[in-house]
Amino acid sequence: MKRKITKITTFILLLSFTTSAISQCLVINNIKGYTPVANKPSLEQFNWLAFESGKVIGRSDTLPTIPSSCQQIDGQGKTLLPGLIDAHGHIAGLGQEMSRANLRGTQSEQQAVERVVEFARHNTKSAWILGRGWNQVLWSERQFPNKRSLDKTGIKRPILLTRVDGHAAWANSQALKLAGINHQTPDPEGGKIVRDKNGKPTGVLIDNAIGLVVNKIPAPSKIEREYAFDKAFAHLLSLGIVSVHDAGINQADIDSYQERSHKHQLPIRIYGMLSGADRHLKQWLNQGIIKDDNDFLSIRSVKLYADGALGSRGAALLAPYSDDKDNKGLLVTQPDELQNLVNLILSKGFQVNIHAIGDRGNRLVLDTFETAFKQVGGKALRNRIEHAQVVSLKDIPRFKTLDIIASMQPVHATSDKNMAGDRLGIARLKGAYAWQKFIQQGTIIAAGSDFPVELANPFHGLHAAITRKDHSNQPEGGWLPYDKMTRYQAIKSFTLNAAYAAHQENTLGSLEAGKWADFILIDQNILKVSADQIWQTRVLQTWVGGQLKYQAKPTNAN
Template sequence: MLNYYPNFSRFPCLSPMSQQLMSSGPSLKKLNGNGASHPKTATSKPAIISLVSCIVLIISAYFSVDPRSLNAASDTYALCSRNGDNVYTVDAQNSRTQCIVVQGALIADRGSLQHVTNRWNSFSLYKVIFRRPSLDIRFIRPGAIIVPGLSDSHAHILEYGAAQQLPLEGTKNIQDTVARVRDFILANPDVYNDTSKFIVGGGWDHTIWPTTGWPTSAHLEDDPVIRGRPVVLQSKDCHALWASAKAIEASMPFPEAVDGGIIVRDKTGKPTGVLLDNAQELLKQPELTEGDLQRRFRVAVRDAHAFGLTSIHDAGLDPASLAFFKRQAETGTLPLRIYGMTFFDENKAYWGNTTTPIIGAGNGRLTARSVKIFADGALRTGGAALYEPYADNPSTNGFMRLDSDILFDVIPKFLRDGWQVNVHAIGDRANGIVLDAFEASLKGVNVTASRPRLEHAQIMTDADMKRLGRLGVIASVQPTHAISDMWYAQDRLGPERIKGLYAFRSLIDSGARITLGSDFPVEAMNPLSGFYAAVTRVSPDGKSPHGPDGWFPEQRITRQEALRGMTIDPAYASFTETTLGSLEIGKRADYVVLSQDIMTVPANEILATKVLFTALDGQAIYEDI
């Protein structure tokens, strides 16, 4: 409902003539010079009596209104900028406006301050009867803007919470990382006093360390505080685990080889303490308690709200994570929108026809209607499947994490049974194989109804980029990966192949629809970091291997494309574009107030932008006070 004017169609006693009189103004008739009725406005006495009687009925009807609908009126407010159209609606026309009107959980109106004031503060019988106050108008601070609630199209919620307990991002070498683990133990008496307690951390990045090769269990055992404790440390890209001797011993024996994974061994064949890709699953760890999950979730939600995120696509829910989110939704306590990708285990029976997708549980805040399949590993750890060998390691061209026959078998089955299919693919060979499987599976399928996604789409040939656009497969990309990987990528791929890495402009120009994410905790959660990376292709300090204009600057995207990539495009990629992703009438009132205009400020000032206010369903979930 957009206003509180009576619905006259409910009252048949109102003839067309009396309805016209009601809407024409306060004067019911005009007299000519001799006191006779004017022919155009003459109304008989019985008609007037009938009209008055009908008004009495209307008043009586309104006095019987459900009181809950009156309470809803108090949830109505306008949010405006004092000067200029500082509301970016992200509608089809990319229009801007001065105000939005929020009514309950929905956007009820938008327009200029004069428009919403005239429309919502105008005289009506309803307001007179119920003494409804004037519209509550709230103004944002000068220079601030309003955008739709921000979305991350590819992230890992509970894994982020885990990584924040012992963050290893930015350590300069192995010894620095070991020292951080030791300091964590010493700072937490419950951990220090229990040598059997598993210590979990994440974020180490061997590509920025001066030494070559992998860390080992021995590096952890060299520290007397850590020695003998079970320690499991996840790499920055989440494709490698570095474990202590105690953690490794508890998981033995290991098989000689692992399909789609690597057990790093020394010259004698003994595991050194690092497990890559599918081999990570060999490491036995205690099951997480409900308390563990709650702590991780609270940390992730707290930071998401502060960064303006109202919706997150969780890329790979294992059964325990999915069950946890379902429990949260059942109790009605989900504090953000979660679009879950259910984890696919190729070693288990096909489940797409026996499992019911979750759509809009928990007041519309939990959906799990897609499946996440891993095709290959990661570039950082050398597991991305390439057509040609790695330039810095000619002995390998990476590996597929599952047999390609599985893709051709299960993708059409999932599509047939109503599931969205999202496939992780990094290397050019992996992307090519996945597109082969999509092309075969999409014959006769309504791609708009199924909306398959290529998660990462990092290295692609020109031909495959064009094929991606032709097939209508969504490219789910992470711009902050580009400015992280640009420092080592050419050494790994060589000067020619690297041109197809993170080629966002080429993807869009090929006709592909892209949607932006961060892959947190692999990268920072802040969506404005992704916005900045996408439009500049330089590091936060303004540098790149190709200078201040950006790394392959021709692959930059526009600010408008970047804003859509974190609002309406994620909504489309999660089948919610009719209710989320833009500030349009009838959609959910998810919005963010930013301290400055990211669409116009100099590029080097984008990262100084602060989130002032985050709203979900029209209600504040974060406020910078």
Template structure:
């Protein structure tokens, strides 16, 4: 990209009245095809940045006539969008997960074992052998795994391998022993899978914590390195704000410290884990918001995941009539939390996959919110919502925070779980959008890939990475490209109470933007996942450039 140091007329000692009246900017960007994502979804050719904010947006002539800067960038016709916002992710967990065995895409249990063994060879010093990303739905028999092979390979090393959605895990006997898990173990909101009366090693939802709580905490230095590694990968795909869904006070305070010392530039909207300690601290402290960090919500888990049959359904699973899933807490406890959130001025953002979980939490929201409002409580995922319940999003101004790639990852087996009628009430993004005119779009990484363009493609084409199925999946619920772009920019900012200073390219807002060679609004659907981020800027500072 051409950098021009402007001396122009001043180089010749000539000063005009017009120049004297021009505003001084830090940077000017010209000759772009800029999608502002303002209320009119208008386009611009140029903008000026000063002190990390947009101070002018308009035509090339307007910006050149009103501003001068020492640094001017010729965008050379490239396409510019507001910085992308991932409205539901696990940023810190993604960073720490870069140091565990990568099991994503394992096509058989034997491949999983090979990956675990390779990881152990390269990380022999790790006290626990951890991995993440397996999905039994990709395996020939689609059955949950069992621990016998892990026991043979690692009899003296505790092993915990988490499913791709984080709602199931496989532990070896050493890890089960450390967690005190046996055939008699029972826990609210969780399950220990048994075979012939003995644990198989597969743990569902809250049962995982019995083992995982024994894993040593990362040191501060390890946590810092994890966050820096995560942000570099996010910048490369155009993310400038991430919503981290479920953090403890210590991690939130580390984020703030790293923002203050400049080692972390990624903007973060942090949902707090609702432990008693966290609630006491943040209810006393109150909400917090600056340019880099927002803390004004709690992440509640309503139920588990569809893939592990932990999602709470109104009727039994189509492929397992003895299973209906379960809530991860009692309705009474959810209601208690809801009133606490309301009383203390925090958003309640609840993970709800199954139609029973969505009904239970929407009805609890109704008791507290009573009518339309601007409190912006959210349902995270809103994956299966019965026809009788979807109108409650509008009635109580609840924001659906959805992940488009969940639809295209689950479509191969979701109908097996739900049956031919109930599947039609799942992943209904357009129906949810129709309720309040807004959707917050995210990925749920590391459950899915971090690239927001994958979500954009899934939202508008309803096809997978191979552009299958050709006709798309439940196309009545695809959304338009404009709405998908709003969902990953301004609507994401709105869901975070951040729309006044991010989410669009407008005067007064933070200068977060991304530059692409191709137009997301016009590129063929089949190529959307392949488009390349050229540069990413946060506050006018370039944080990524493709070499």
């Protein structure tokens, strides 16, 4: 007779697994399990999963019976999926945002200012007031904010508030003064100081101009940095995310990750992209790839930038913005410099991952890769374009020809749908957020969220990929619905495809024998429920390497 374990006993047993490696064979049964499998056109289904020493040893569809030596855990009929992988996020940024003024969802410039005032009142010891999340597209006035509204608060500290996409920032006069920004300050290359009709800075800075102020902000202490990481890790695990491709890490991040890795204290898996703008880049490349034996830390790629973002009109376009006829966006990295960087990185055996949002930005990156492959090779390194949001229909086939992975964030489509048409016009939308066009030609899509630009919740991404609707399930039928993903395609993009994009498909991304036992239990079957409900999915448990890392609190506890 199969051993039954009560709900309370199960909870106590699982908690004991969080402190050390589990060598005992465990089976979680009474589940509705699903996993992608390489070269299979649909998800494999199973009702129990066996794992030992952190790795899968079999499932109900691959083993005849549960091994007699395994201890059984009742999954209580819940749905089990591979742990989800976010192929593009910013962990330090997420942790910092959780400790700063949150301007996400504000409906006006004045409401954003009120939140800043409230944050300043509760954080009297902060030398700077920092925040993130404003989006003028959601404000009734739909205009960039101005330093005047911040100056009128009477706050006697420098203020810098980053737009939701990270490609624009809003500063008060004190912050501008500390950075030496005035009406005579020239725009930096790849950046813009927004000015009024008299040529005076308004307080809004675009792309590389943000650095003029950021460079004046004191670096966080080690304690502050580790606290931010801890908050981010806990949040990600609560969302069912077991691995993150951290897009643009610096030396402090590397030091923290390596220290945690050596002490076996990384709670999630990190695939680090080195910041290509960092002065340490050549040193890092010469030191070679970093990888631990348990796949918790892997650093073998570099993050570069081609252009800015669509919301701040910094994405580089082939033709002017439809709502700004004199503006074609910005190239954050100039073509010659980008070519030299790509050649250098590929020659050292590192993968190149380049941010490109506009159609000109994407074409520049494709041209750069094509030239680099001829000059130094590196086509097999699984190079990626991060975002690939707006691509000329002529350029989409080049992703396949050049073996470029499209690292895309489905939530960007549903966040941008209210302004993308204004920025681009109807014709260019045909190559925007074009997931199904990429998939049908055989291009791999690795999905993520770009947190903290967007919320990190991967079920928001799955919902957006499958429905192309917002959380009010609008518009009816989905926005540009011809590029929706199927449920299978969406789940694969957040699991096996994301693992492939990190050279990790042999150990991560699916629940196959010999792979790490990274899985989640969720409160509804996202293969069966109405697609409109997928974004509401709640994670009950998150397991990484056969260990329980997150347990949701009971919702009906007595």
